[in-house]
Amino acid sequence: MSQAKSAEPRPYHHGDLRNALVDAARRLLEAEGPSALSLRAVAREAGVSPAAPYHHFKDKAELLDAVAHEGWHTLNTQMAQAKSEDGGALTGLGIAYVCFAHENPALYRVMYDAVREKEALPEDMQDNKDSAYCLVRDTLIEHGADPAAETHLELATIAAWCGAHGLAEMSGFKQFQHLKDELGGEREFLAAVLGHMGLFTK
Amino acid sequence: MSQAKSAEPRPYHHGDLRNALVDAARRLLEAEGPSALSLRAVAREAGVSPAAPYHHFKDKAELLDAVAHEGWHTLNTQMAQAKSEDGGALTGLGIAYVCFAHENPALYRVMYDAVREKEALPEDMQDNKDSAYCLVRDTLIEHGADPAAETHLELATIAAWCGAHGLAEMSGFKQFQHLKDELGGEREFLAAVLGHMGLFTK
DNA sequence: CAAGATATCTGTACAGCGCTTAGATGTGAA
DNA sequence: TTCACATCTAAGCGCTGTACAGATATCTTG
Known part of the structure; x- marks a missing residue:
């Protein structure tokens, strides 16, 4: 899976994680289907910790x-x-x-x-x-x-x-x-x- | 939730677990909605172990x-x-x-x-x-x-x-x-x- | 009726899940 | 410079689907 776009060690604050998460979700959805779309997988795909999405989405x-x-x-x-x-x-x-x-x-x-x-x-x-x-x-x-x-x-x-x-x-x-x-x-x-x-x- | 029908300590072999599971699933589905319908919950409702259903259904x-x-x-x-x-x-x-x-x-x-x-x-x-x-x-x-x-x-x-x-x-x-x-x-x-x-x- | 094969069920375990909490880290305003 | 705030990580809880080994009951064959 494409691990976000760049190899540089992402700064602590992502900058635009919300959109990055939505994009990652769409990518996963297309590649693996709806059953593979877990919050944790989306976070992995975006290169952040499993808890990070909760600062941008309620659930x-x-x-x-x-x-x-x-x-x-x-x-x-x-x-x-x-x-x-x-x-x-x-x-x-x-x-x-x-x-x-x-x-x-x-x-x-x-x-x-x-x-x-x-x-x-x-x-x-x-x-x-x-x-x-x-x-x-x-x-x-x-x-x-x-x-x-x-x-x-x-x-x-x-x-x-x-x-x-x-x-x-x-x-x-x-x-x-x-x-x-x-x-x-x-x-x-x-x-x-x-x-x-x-x-x-x- | 209704724990099957009888209070007697069900024999080791259920007798008709397959149908009992399907019934339990329907009961759960009606009462709690699709999101609550886990295999484990169905097994609980039918009064058997979480692994029991696998002898009647592949998954x-x-x-x-x-x-x-x-x-x-x-x-x-x-x-x-x-x-x-x-x-x-x-x-x-x-x-x-x-x-x-x-x-x-x-x-x-x-x-x-x-x-x-x-x-x-x-x-x-x-x-x-x-x-x-x-x-x-x-x-x-x-x-x-x-x-x-x-x-x-x-x-x-x-x-x-x-x-x-x-x-x-x-x-x-x-x-x-x-x-x-x-x-x-x-x-x-x-x-x-x-x-x-x-x-x-x- | 005895004995072993087979079907059915339990107990335990594993990895993954959604979500919570506490604490670390960076950012922007006073 | 300092401090409040936004954002992130690490750890952990209880749940999930599923696998596997072993217990128990039934069936089959002698």
């Missing part, structure tokens, strides 16, 4: 929250990019969402583990202009949803998100491989399933 | 698999019941699915944790006549899907399942409370979101 959950926060941020920007590239079709957003989950499986899991613990939407997804949630809602409006029918709009956004999250967790199943082969690829499979959700038509 | 994951297996079985039967009671509407199945997840949150989580580990559908959900998967597929046929269009049918079933799973994980969010109030209840909220998924119309 392990709070460190994972910080990792998840970065994850939501990345997801938001990737979906915004997908929207601009794809001409703004809802299916494109759905595929971008699922692809993010596939490309960062461990991170995606940490993101939703945190969310399940709190039983609440992460702040990064709430009524923040840059959130993927709002991106989806705006896209629905562009495709004809009535912006005045707030409840309707909110329900539709939730439905789309539920479908995308479900697909993100399911589409990796081995049992679906034959469908991907049949349809000519992963993306085609995703688009087909999303298409069957109604909301994602077109 | 902790295999015990959780057994718990998950029971969970899938329960889910299948509850959905079959919902179908017979509800006149066979797809929305009823979706609501039954989500309600199961809400009534057994810890169990539902164990079920999907196992699934994520394996990246495969649980056996109990595959092409077994009693599976909820087949129940949904048959319901789609009853509502007009062409049984000969196998790919189409499979995609639609997957889409429905993805939507239901997503909703099961999302619908507990505090942020959606105002929608439940507005719509007159939890079930109405669920039905409304499912309705927006297209597949679940009627």
Whole structure:
């Protein structure tokens, strides 16, 4: 494992240990998976003692929250990019969402583990202009949803998100491989399933 | 915690420890949540030594698999019941699915944790006549899907399942409370979101 | 019924975990 | 310069999953 970046004998005070810990956690997560992500391992990876993280995070959950926060941020920007590239079709957003989950499986899991613990939407997804949630809602409006029918709009956004999250967790199943082969690829499979959700038509 | 059922000093050989362990696990899961479900706690609850479970399960994951297996079985039967009671509407199945997840949150989580580990559908959900998967597929046929269009049918079933799973994980969010109030209840909220998924119309 | 093979369970131990506490070390303000 | 404060280390607690050797009960075979 990469032991931080430099070989010089780190000064007693790290300088920016908080960020270093979050980075180390992401590195470990990617390399070893979520089950290997112990606080102690993160501290080792960052080159500090096992107790050091407690001066920056209340407990392990709070460190994972910080990792998840970065994850939501990345997801938001990737979906915004997908929207601009794809001409703004809802299916494109759905595929971008699922692809993010596939490309960062461990991170995606940490993101939703945190969310399940709190039983609440992460702040990064709430009524923040840059959130993927709002991106989806705006896209629905562009495709004809009535912006005045707030409840309707909110329900539709939730439905789309539920479908995308479900697909993100399911589409990796081995049992679906034959469908991907049949349809000519992963993306085609995703688009087909999303298409069957109604909301994602077109 | 209830220390098994009887006060008599259990014979050296338990008789049916395997099932006793699975039951103990379910009891703990319900009472204390998934984070409290350690192998050692399960052994304590069943009144045996920490090493005893290893004669019946390869490791902790295999015990959780057994718990998950029971969970899938329960889910299948509850959905079959919902179908017979509800006149066979797809929305009823979706609501039954989500309600199961809400009534057994810890169990539902164990079920999907196992699934994520394996990246495969649980056996109990595959092409077994009693599976909820087949129940949904048959319901789609009853509502007009062409049984000969196998790919189409499979995609639609997957889409429905993805939507239901997503909703099961999302619908507990505090942020959606105002929608439940507005719509007159939890079930109405669920039905409304499912309705927006297209597949679940009627 | 005797005897040994086998299945099941216990006791003990190890390394790793999250977290706490006490004390060491560096930093910045008075 | 001094002292308060932020940051880090070292040591340790109780927990975990798991391995292994040995105890105990049951089953099989004679």
